[in-house]
Amino acid sequence: QVHLLESGGGVVQPGKSLTLSCAASGFTFSSYPMSWVRLAPGKGLEWVAGVSYDGSYKSYADSVKGRFTVSRDDSAKSLSLHMESLRVEDTAIYYCARGSPVWAVYYYYVDVWGEGTTVTVS
Amino acid sequence: IVLTQSPGTLSLSPGERATLSCRASERVSAEQLAWYQQKPGQAPRLLIYGASRRATGIPDTFSGSGSETEFTLTISRVEPADCAVYYCLQYGSPPFSFGQGTKLE
Numbered sequence: 634q635v636h637l638l639e640s641g642g643g644v645v646q647p648g649k650s651l652t653l654s655c656a657a658s659g660f661t662f663s664s665y666p667m668s669w670v671r672l673a674p675g676k677g678l679e680w681v682a683g684v685s686y687d688g689s690y691k692s693y694a695d696s697v698k699g700r701f702t703v704s705r706d707d708s709a710k711s712l713s714l715h716m717e718s719l720r721v722e723d724t725a726i727y728y729c730a731r732g733s734p735v736w737a738v739y740y741y742y743v744d745v746w747g748e749g750t751t752v753t754v755s
Numbered sequence: 756i757v758l759t760q761s762p763g764t765l766s767l768s769p770g771e772r773a774t775l776s777c778r779a780s781e782r783v784s785a786e787q788l789a790w791y792q793q794k795p796g797q798a799p800r801l802l803i804y805g806a807s808r809r810a811t812g813i814p815d816t817f818s819g820s821g822s823e824t825e826f827t828l829t830i831s832r833v834e835p836a837d838c839a840v841y842y843c844l845q846y847g848s849p850p851f852s853f854g855q856g857t858k859l860e
Binding site: 680693745 | 785787789791793798799800801804810840842844846847849850851852853854855856
């Protein structure tokens, strides 16, 4: 079945860097756009970053633009989020999420979610 | 695009109808709006996409409607298992954005 497994979360000091990874299985990873979404304590969902199915288009929330970089490795069926200059307000559960429909470049909704990995900036 | 959801909290009795609103600051093109349900400690679950299309496995008690800047999620008869926070997401204009959520009690 379709499965997304995040890893790489932990406790990090403000200003430091951290890279999250997401291992995908159960579907043709290279055909789908992918995203990262986060849930901060006591807050609502926030869309963080996304990449088109072919890697040609990436977009970022204003709150992370210039600090976070999303990338994909289709051969490894893996999605990454490299986070730099971390701030206390980046503390959250980070979800890896599959987009739909297939072959979408610019416009896609999230249809499958991982269980999340927790990042604490303190 | 900024999405504003109302009410913040909705308290109902089993069997009642729930109406959740999502208002966009700009027109959402091609009705590219989705709804999600999230329970504590769980990942979100897709309910509706394309403003009105039910996702696979979602019962017909959940329905979505609306266009342009006004969208609605309706649960025809709520039950205790529906207690959760509900979010709308616009995916018609990158970067995408969620509403702040409506908590259903």
